[in-house]
Amino acid sequence: MKMTPKERWIASLKLEPVDHLAFWPKINSSYLNYQSGRFKNMTIDEMHDYIGSDKHVWLTGFIKEKRRSTSLEEKKIGITRKLIYLTKYGNLTATMQFDEPSQAWHPVEYPVKTKQDIEILTEWFADACLEIDKEKLQEARQQHKEIGSDAITAHSIGTTPLMQFVQHLAGIENCHYFLTDFTQEVKQLFETMQKKNLKSTEILDQYSPAEILYLVENTSTTLISPQQYRKYCYQNILDCAGLVKNSGKFLVLHMCGHLKNLLRDLASLPVSGFEALTTVPVGNTTLIEGRRVCPDKCLIGGTNAVLWTKSAKEIISEIENELDKLPHHRGLVITSAGVMPPLCKPETIKQVCQWVKQYRVRV
Numbered sequence: 001m002k003m004t005p006k007e008r009w010i011a012s013l014k015l016e017p018v019d020h021l022a023f024w025p026k027i028n029s030s031y032l033n034y035q036s037g038r039f040k041n042m043t044i045d046e047m048h049d050y051i052g053s054d055k056h057v058w059l060t061g062f063i064k065e066k067r068r069s070t071s072l073e074e075k076k077i078g079i080t081r082k083l084i085y086l087t088k089y090g091n092l093t094a095t096m097q098f099d100e101p102s103q104a105w106h107p108v109e110y111p112v113k114t115k116q117d118i119e120i121l122t123e124w125f126a127d128a129c130l131e132i133d134k135e136k137l138q139e140a141r142q143q144h145k146e147i148g149s150d151a152i153t154a155h156s157i158g159t160t161p162l163m164q165f166v167q168h169l170a171g172i173e174n175c176h177y178f179l180t181d182f183t184q185e186v187k188q189l190f191e192t193m194q195k196k197n198l199k200s201t202e203i204l205d206q207y208s209p210a211e212i213l214y215l216v217e218n219t220s221t222t223l224i225s226p227q228q229y230r231k232y233c234y235q236n237i238l239d240c241a242g243l244v245k246n247s248g249k250f251l252v253l254h255m256c257g258h259l260k261n262l263l264r265d266l267a268s269l270p271v272s273g274f275e276a277l278t279t280v281p282v283g284n285t286t287l288i289e290g291r292r293v294c295p296d297k298c299l300i301g302g303t304n305a306v307l308w309t310k311s312a313k314e315i316i317s318e319i320e321n322e323l324d325k326l327p328h329h330r331g332l333v334i335t336s337a338g339v340m341p342p343l344c345k346p347e348t349i350k351q352v353c354q355w356v357k358q359y360r361v362r363v
Helices: 005-013 029-033 044-051 115-126 134-150 161-169 172-181 183-207 226-243 260-267 287-293 312-325 346-358
Strands: 022-024 055-058 063-067 071-077 080-087 090-099 104-109 128-132 151-158 212-216 250-254 273-278 298-303 332-335
Touching: 005 022, 005 134, 005 151, 005 298, 005 332, 022 346, 029 044, 044 346, 055 134, 063 183, 080 115, 090 115, 115 128, 115 172, 115 183, 128 183, 134 151, 151 183, 161 172, 161 183, 161 226, 172 183, 183 212, 183 226, 226 250, 226 260, 260 287, 273 287, 287 298, 287 312, 298 312, 312 346
Parallel strands: 022 332, 055 151, 151 212, 212 250, 250 273, 273 298, 298 332
Antiparallel strands: 063 128, 071 080, 080 090, 090 104
């Protein structure tokens, strides 16, 4: 029996049989900006309709943050954006610059540079109070209703403290220096940040209409070690997972980096799946390795950006080679892993999508 995209996604997340493999190319505005002809003015939704994707849609966020004695000030000048964390103990500044090709903001200055900065940021996080924005919640519910069975929907809980610290607050070098030199201060910061994540999880678990809740981790052993993952991320994920248990929602980890040396740790986490599982050469693992070590997780990905710069025939051949090695095809969603590279033409994606849909699944 033919499934809807939402039914196909849900069956995949539950490791149940599907009519055919789900396929989701990750299209964003940076991809659309580099297309031409009839594709030039398409929306993301129209592009997915052309390709035939099993759509995945982020719903409007509805959690708002209130503060008593701290604030966050934003200043934009051209392609530069500054975030100023204001507290009674001092202020911190983060600077980002806009990258036109990727249509994304990238950090060029991190707010945490000293031991005192860690303490100031701890105060800033401790002051946050999360509440529901009723208008935004209604908007998210309406979106979900209108989407119906045409797509799976999602909300983001946030990011575990270590991954947020290394990516956005301290940077790679200072993150590791501070973990060594100011261990207790960083641990206190992480505990404060995690309280915010837990509150976000509670709210989303109770009120979100979305089927999937994400921890947007970007996990990779190019940024942190397996030992650091076990020490600082694992328990935080367990704590969030413990709150997502009564609503029937799926907790999924967005993990787009090198995961091979983390697979055994990931296998024991009570989550439904790993999104953006990226193959070699961008990532460092494969679908068969992921399935062998994590037999009860949905693997969402299975390709890489370099592969998508090749011809449709080459892309199909590599995906087929990966799929043929698997013992079965339950719990699998084929995606571009990371964002689809603009070099890959819509016609190529559509051709691959059509092949994926006709591939004979083994359940």
